[in-house]
Amino acid sequence: MPKQMNFIVSKNSFEEFGMMVILGTTGAAMETQMNFFFTFWGIFQLKKGYKPGVAGMPFPFKKLGGAMFRKMLKGFGYDDMWEMVKDGVEEGKIKLYPCSMTMDLMRVKKKQLREICEEPVGAAAFLEMCDNADAVISL
Amino acid sequence: MVDFQLDAKGLKCPMPILKAKKVIKKMESGQTFELISDDGGSKADVPPLLNKTGCTLVEMKEDGGVFTFLIKKD
Numbered sequence: 001m002p003k004q005m006n007f008i009v010s011k012n013s014f015e016e017f018g019m020m021v022i023l024g025t026t027g028a029a030m031e032t033q034m035n036f037f038f039t040f041w042g043i044f045q046l047k048k049g050y051k052p053g054v055a056g057m058p059f060p061f062k063k064l065g066g067a068m069f070r071k072m073l074k075g076f077g078y079d080d081m082w083e084m085v086k087d088g089v090e091e092g093k094i095k096l097y098p099c100s101m102t103m104d105l106m107r108v109k110k111k112q113l114r115e116i117c118e119e120p121v122g123a124a125a126f127l128e129m130c131d132n133a134d135a136v137i138s139l
Numbered sequence: 140m141v142d143f144q145l146d147a148k149g150l151k152c153p154m155p156i157l158k159a160k161k162v163i164k165k166m167e168s169g170q171t172f173e174l175i176s177d178d179g180g181s182k183a184d185v186p187p188l189l190n191k192t193g194c195t196l197v198e199m200k201e202d203g204g205v206f207t208f209l210i211k212k213d
Contacts, residue, residue, distance in 0.1 A: 026153040029160035030191040077150035084157070 004033040006130050008138040009042035013055035014066045016139050017045050018073075021081045028093035035133075037126045039099035043106050046098055046113045082114070089116045097121045141209070142170040148205065152180040156188050159210075163192050166212040171197070174208040181206050 005027060009016055020036055027034040044050050053062030054069060070081070078084070088094035098113055100120035110120065130136045143162050147155040155176040162172055172194075174185065182201070185208050189196050198209040 022153055025157055029153075029157055030188055032191070077147075077154040 001132075002031055002033055004035065004133045005135045005137065006035045006037065006126070006133040008136070009036055009038045009045060010040045010138065011055065012041040012044040012050075012052055014052040014069055015055055016042065017052045017081070018069070019139050020045065021085055024094045025084045025088055028088035028091060031093070033093060033095075034088065035095045035097065035129060037097045037099060037121070039102045040105075043098055043102045043108050046096060046117055047108065048112060048114055086116055097126065099123075099126075141173045142166065143172040145172070145174050147174060147176045147178070147181075149177070151178050152184060154178075155181050156184050159185070159188060160192065163188075163194060163210075163212070166194075168212055170212050172210040172212070174210060175205065176208075177205045179204070181208075185210075 007020065007023070009020055024034045024036065038046050045052065051063070052066055054065030055062070057065040073081070085094060085096075089096065096114075096117045098108075098110075098117055098120040100122050102108070103110070103120055143166060145158060145162055147158055150158065155174070155178050159172075159174050162174075166172060176185070182199070185199075185206075186196055188194075189210060193213045195211045195213055196208060197211050200207045
């Protein structure tokens with residue numbers, strides 16, 4: 001059985017997005033199944049065109065901080081961060097699960113989410129997935 | 140002579156790992172791969188990648204912050 005790690009993404013910040021991309025792509029490269037469950041504010045990460053702000057920066061600079069970090073990471077040789085994730089999704093090593101209840105709570109429609117997402121799942125489905133996981137981590 | 144070479148200088152974590160994995164996927168058993176990286180994290184990051192992808196680290200050299208890994212596919 002390949003190793004499996006499951007992550008809960010509950011915030012809409014650039015920091016959470018960055019951890020998802022870096023850990024997700026690296027885990028996939030290491031042949032680990034990387035599953036992400038997007039709940040509460042985390043659901044916004046999956047919306048098409050959403051650009052997360054930096055939680056660690058003071059209020060007026062949050063969005064600017066996101067653009068700044070993205071530019072710096074490009075200088076580190078990063079490709080477009082969603083394109084990096086897409087490779088892992090296409091290999092089946094990264095799976096992005098929107099939380100179904102959150103979508104109703106936050107009034108997010110499925111058509112607003114990126115096509116690379118899996119079908120939305122509820123708490124029971126995610127927890128069953130965790131039965132077989134080697135680690136479950138809340139980002 | 141090595142079968143594959145990748146100069147990943149200037150790239151930072153996790154890019155050397157992700158680019159190296161793309162090369163490893165193309166390798167056949169017994170083939171060799173020279174990876175060069177100046178990311179300080181590579182020293183600790185490359186061996187775990189090799190463990191998980193059926194490769195052996197034949198040799199690692201360090202020269203002024205530049206790491207050269209000689210990798211062989213099992």
